[in-house]
Amino acid sequence: MSDVAYLKSLLGVHPDFPKKGINFLDIFPILRDPIAFETLITHLLHHILTTHSTKPDVIVGLDARGFLLGPILALRLGAAFVPVRKGGKLPGQVQVVKYEKEYGVDEFEMQAGAIQPGQKCIVVDDLIATGGSAAAAGELIKKSGAQTLEYLFIVSLPFLGGEAKLDAPSYSLIQAED
Numbered sequence: 001m002s003d004v005a006y007l008k009s010l011l012g013v014h015p016d017f018p019k020k021g022i023n024f025l026d027i028f029p030i031l032r033d034p035i036a037f038e039t040l041i042t043h044l045l046h047h048i049l050t051t052h053s054t055k056p057d058v059i060v061g062l063d064a065r066g067f068l069l070g071p072i073l074a075l076r077l078g079a080a081f082v083p084v085r086k087g088g089k090l091p092g093q094v095q096v097v098k099y100e101k102e103y104g105v106d107e108f109e110m111q112a113g114a115i116q117p118g119q120k121c122i123v124v125d126d127l128i129a130t131g132g133s134a135a136a137a138g139e140l141i142k143k144s145g146a147q148t149l150e151y152l153f154i155v156s157l158p159f160l161g162g163e164a165k166l167d168a169p170s171y172s173l174i175q176a177e178d
């Protein structure tokens with residue numbers, strides 16, 4: 001079995017969570033297996049280092065599951081880590097964007113000045129479904145005058161077409177079938 005097939009086999013599947021009709025894909029079993037977790041991080045780092053001619057300045061992680069990957073990747077790349085948080089969680093001046101995701105509406109915030117104009121960013125999250133969350137993070141990066149090099153996910157749900165909402169290429173290790 002390939003590494004990616006092994007990671008895919010570990011994904012948890014929870015029908016009708018958190019709402020009826022949503023097939024929730026759970027990445028936590030991958031993180032509970034230290035070898036699988038290391039394999040996942042190695043794949044993502046290899047992808048970043050072989051795709052981009054310059055290293056990113058900033059890894060932007062999305063609240064909350066993007067926080068499980070973002071700081072590890074940032075440390076290994078020597079990049080900054082910047083969190084995008086759900087509304088009302090960050091102190092000081094913030095930029096705000098409202099968005100729609102697969103199972104509801106939400107609000108993302110980023111601290112003003114966290115990303116400098118011209119910096120090159122990679123957005124990291126566990127999963128892209130409709131693309132609403134990742135696109136909202138991209139908007140916050142654009143408001144900072146910075147550039148999104150790529151959007152990076154463990155899992156994508158290609159049948160929902162989320163990638164089409166994004167303003168930069170995206171990469172996901174695992175493509176879920178409907």
Ligand SMILES: O=P(O)(O)OC[C@H]1O[C@H](OP(=O)(O)OP(=O)(O)O)[C@H](O)[C@@H]1O
Nearest residue numbers: 063064065101102128129130131132133
């Ligand atoms: O592509 P979309 O339709 O926008 O959906 C994807 C987003 O939904 C989930 O986060 P959620 O808002 O549930 O937050 P959590 O990580 O705190 O559970 C997931 O971690 C992504 O961030």
Ligand SMILES: Nc1ncnc2[nH]cnc12
Nearest residue numbers: 023024025026102127129
């Ligand atoms: N189907 C899904 N599984 C896990 N997280 C999600 N976030 C949005 N849709 C999701």
